[in-house]
Amino acid sequence: MEVFGYGPAMSEDTNQATGAISPPPAPPPGGSSNVNFGRQSVSPEEKTQLVRGVFDSVAGRYDLMNDLMSAGVHRAWKAELVRRLKARPSDQIIDVGGGTGDIAFRMMNAGAGDVRICDINLEMLETGRGRSLDKGMTEGPDWICGNAEALPFPDSSADVYVTAFCLRNVTHLDAALEEARRVLRPGGRFFCLEFSHIAVPALAALYDRYSFNVLPWLGQVVAQDRDSYLYLAESIRRFPDQESFSAMIRQAGLHAPKFQNLSAGIAAIHWARRI
Numbered sequence: 001m002e003v004f005g006y007g008p009a010m011s012e013d014t015n016q017a018t019g020a021i022s023p024p025p026a027p028p029p030g031g032s033s034n035v036n037f038g039r040q041s042v043s044p045e046e047k048t049q050l051v052r053g054v055f056d057s058v059a060g061r062y063d064l065m066n067d068l069m070s071a072g073v074h075r076a077w078k079a080e081l082v083r084r085l086k087a088r089p090s091d092q093i094i095d096v097g098g099g100t101g102d103i104a105f106r107m108m109n110a111g112a113g114d115v116r117i118c119d120i121n122l123e124m125l126e127t128g129r130g131r132s133l134d135k136g137m138t139e140g141p142d143w144i145c146g147n148a149e150a151l152p153f154p155d156s157s158a159d160v161y162v163t164a165f166c167l168r169n170v171t172h173l174d175a176a177l178e179e180a181r182r183v184l185r186p187g188g189r190f191f192c193l194e195f196s197h198i199a200v201p202a203l204a205a206l207y208d209r210y211s212f213n214v215l216p217w218l219g220q221v222v223a224q225d226r227d228s229y230l231y232l233a234e235s236i237r238r239f240p241d242q243e244s245f246s247a248m249i250r251q252a253g254l255h256a257p258k259f260q261n262l263s264a265g266i267a268a269i270h271w272a273r274r275i
């Protein structure tokens with residue numbers, strides 16, 4: 001298991017002897033107009049910092065909260081993602097926003113050999129690295145601190161780009177999708193599991209009530225952090241719906257985007273290919 005810092009000159013920040021993860025990356029250059037952070041309108045730099053703060057705050061309770069918030073259903077969604085992805089031992093896989101490693105561990109259990117987790121948040125990476133040590137994984141994934149909008153990987157270097165529940169948090173979604181295309185080899189495959197939009201109106205009203213009342217309450221009771229879970233609910237609402245997100249994937253230069261709804265569209269898996 002290796003731990004790398006951020007940036008194209010990764011070796012400068014690498015500290016494999018101590019196992020330390022280097023400081024988080026500076027925000028990539030981008031437009032200066034305001035963006036949404038939940039219901040607030042903030043500068044792009046502020047959003048990157050605020051999102052980092054959310055996941056710093058939830059890192060220790062993140063896995064437990066996932067189970068509580070979804071009554072364990074996120075496990076079935078992740079299992080479906082890994083089943084659809086069909087990782088081969090020879091695939092070079094980048095798990096963007098891989099956090100505490102849940103998707104990476106599942107892919108490795110299913111036969112993946114070379115998995116690099118890239119996440120902007122040191123606390124999430126440290127929590128995940130601790131989990132892999134607890135599991136006794138000697139050949140675990142690499143843990144890399146980096147931003148989805150400026151990935152610290154060369155062009156055409158990955159066979160699979162996978163991301164779960166990350167992209168709704170990035171400041172510039174179009175930039176993150178362009179990065180996905182850039183790092184994939186021709187023939188490489190893109191997969192995204194993300195919360196999405198419910199197709200059944202009656203369910204949507206119930207789900208809204210759950211998201212904006214129960215979620216923040218659970219966040220307060222279990223993680224003593226109501227605001228971060230309110231942000232999560234708001235970020236879910238603001239993420240593009242299935243058709244709009246497919247159009248963005250196509251716009252970024254990825255080919256033949258398709259999607260599969262999960263639990264009536266509460267979440268969806270999108271996939272596409274670089275040609």
Ligand SMILES: C[S@@+](CC[C@H](N)C(=O)[O-])C[C@H]1O[C@@H](n2cnc3c(N)ncnc32)[C@H](O)[C@@H]1O
Pocket residue numbers: 051052055096097098099100101102103118119120121124146147148149163164165166169170171
């Ligand atoms: C909800 S968690 C998902 C973690 C993991 N993929 C899973 O499914 O359990 C979202 C993750 O995305 C990361 N993240 C948010 N914005 C990011 C960005 N711009 N670049 C890279 N990672 C980011 C967060 O730090 C967090 O670890």
